[in-house]
Amino acid sequence: MSLQKYRNAFARLSQGRPMRLMEICGSHSLSIARGGIRALLPDNITLLSGPGCPVCVSSPELIGQALWLLRQKIPLAVFGDLARIPGPGGRRLDREPGVTPVYSPDEALALAEKRETVFVAVGFEPTQAACAAVLSEAAERKIRNFSMLSDFKHLFPVFAMLQEVDGFLLPGHVAAVTGRIAFDGLARPGVVAGFEPEEIATALLHLVKKVVEHDLVSANDYPQIVPEEPGAAMAAVGRVFEVCGSVWRGIGFVPDGGRRIREEFVEFDAVEKYHIPSFPAQEETRCRCGDVLRGKIRPAACPFFGKKCTPEHPEGACMVSSEGACAADYTCLEAAV
Ligand code: SF4
Numbered sequence: 001m002s003l004q005k006y007r008n009a010f011a012r013l014s015q016g017r018p019m020r021l022m023e024i025c026g027s028h029s030l031s032i033a034r035g036g037i038r039a040l041l042p043d044n045i046t047l048l049s050g051p052g053c054p055v056c057v058s059s060p061e062l063i064g065q066a067l068w069l070l071r072q073k074i075p076l077a078v079f080g081d082l083a084r085i086p087g088p089g090g091r092r093l094d095r096e097p098g099v100t101p102v103y104s105p106d107e108a109l110a111l112a113e114k115r116e117t118v119f120v121a122v123g124f125e126p127t128q129a130a131c132a133a134v135l136s137e138a139a140e141r142k143i144r145n146f147s148m149l150s151d152f153k154h155l156f157p158v159f160a161m162l163q164e165v166d167g168f169l170l171p172g173h174v175a176a177v178t179g180r181i182a183f184d185g186l187a188r189p190g191v192v193a194g195f196e197p198e199e200i201a202t203a204l205l206h207l208v209k210k211v212v213e214h215d216l217v218s219a220n221d222y223p224q225i226v227p228e229e230p231g232a233a234m235a236a237v238g239r240v241f242e243v244c245g246s247v248w249r250g251i252g253f254v255p256d257g258g259r260r261i262r263e264e265f266v267e268f269d270a271v272e273k274y275h276i277p278s279f280p281a282q283e284e285t286r287c288r289c290g291d292v293l294r295g296k297i298r299p300a301a302c303p304f305f306g307k308k309c310t311p312e313h314p315e316g317a318c319m320v321s322s323e324g325a326c327a328a329d330y331t332c333l334e335a336a337v
Contacts, residue, residue: 006040006201013208019045020164021207022295024155025171026053026323027195033332035197037204045208048295049325051158051251052171054122055081056293056317056324059247062151063087064279065271066120069149070098074274076149077101077108078120081321084314088279093120105134112138112146118270121150125177128152128259129233132240135261135268149270152259154243159186161251165295167211169193169203172222177237179230183218194222240265249317250290287316292325299326306330 001009023029029049032038038047051057063085066076076093080101083094093099100117102108105127108119121131131148138146155174162168168190170183175192183190189210193203203221210219220226237259246258261269270276287309288302299305299318309315311327318326 001201003040006205007042009205010040010045010208011042013205013212014042014045015212016044017212019166019208019211020048020295021045021167021169021204021211022048022050022162022165023169023171023193023200024050024052024159025169025173026056026321026328027173028169028171028193028200029053029325029328030323030331031195031197031200033328035200036332037197037200040201041204047204048165048298049292049328050162050165050168050295051248051293052124052155053318053321053323053325054124054127054153055079055085055321056289057153057248057250058082058085058122058317059151060087060249061247061279062120062122062149063091063093065149065276066093066118067091067096068276068279069118069270069274070096072274073098074116074118075100075111076118076120077111079103079122082120082122084320085317086314105131109134109138109143109146112143116145117147118274119146119148121148122152124153124155124171124174125234125237126173128237128241129177132236135240135265136236138268139265144267147268147270147273148261149276150259150261151246152241153246153248154257154259156182157254157256158248158251159188161254162295167191167207169200169207170218172226175220175222175226177230177233179227179234180218180220181228182230186216186218189215190218192218192220192222192226194225248293250293287318289316289318289326292318299329302326 170192241259318324
């Protein structure tokens with residue numbers, strides 16, 4: 001479909017009603033920015049980026065705890081993007097000795113076969129499923145050198161906090177683990193979408209229709225990957241982790257907004273193993289990630305965007321991962337210049 005045809009279809013379906021839609025997935029943020037999806041939307045439809053990048057919403061306390069472990073000379077394995085978040089005093093894990101960047105939990109487990117290793121992990125259900133498998137393996141093979149400092153998030157309670165949004169583009173990767181059915185019961189319409197620009201545009205058209213009709217039954221526009229019901233991966237998550245309260249960067253404490261290691265696996269919980277103290281961290285007040293993640297502003301409205309804050313020198317977490325809302329918008333602005 002041509003750009004004009006999309007614009008006409010959005011205008012016709014939305015009937016000119018002002019509408020605020022939000023995508024809740026870092027991969028969607030990137031694909032929307034790269035695919036120029038916002039150019040398809042008429043002026044009455046605003047598409048916001050929500051708290052769907054796990055690095056962006058990681059608790060500010062996590063970096064303080066990781067730095068404490070390094071002071072005890074305990075080596076860390078850290079997802080690459082997470083290591084670039086500015087922590088207390090601007091310190092970043094990737095600039096500290098004793099940190100090995102990894103791309104999967106299996107790499108962290110392999111390191112633990114040679115030496116003591118704490119894996120610092122963040123993520124939603126797909127990452128939790130991979131981490132559950134690794135923790136189960138560590139328990140089975142009795143790899144005592146391995147433990148996890150985790151800050152896993154549970155997405156669903158956050159939807160209720162995003163009051164100013166009329167409809168959600170739901171995350172395909174998360175839904176592939178939780179099943180479509182997990183998104184029933186939201187107070188606003190939602191459509192699960194794939195990641196190609198055309199899949200996203202089609203799902204957005206579907207979402208606009210659902211918003212106009214106030215149809216609250218979530219739809220699955222990614223059925224080739226997303227099942228109706230949760231499968232074995234979600235069962236594995238439930239065996240190893242349990243739902244708990246969690247601090248989301250930019251949003252605050254979210255009851256039931258996280259997952260922690262269950263008692264049965266406590267020997268692999270780094271907080272218990274090393275008696276890590278808590279580090280209630282102040283959020284960086286100049287960074288407006290919180291407003292971006294709650295859909296109050298677009299990244300370009302932050303005075304630091306593209307000036308003091310760039311992917312090379314991030315001021316806040318939303319500029320760290322390529323899937324962060326600020327980084328996704330910045331990268332596409334750069335490409336357009
Ligand atoms: S541009 Fe940088 S400082 Fe501004 S909200 Fe985004 S991450 Fe924070």
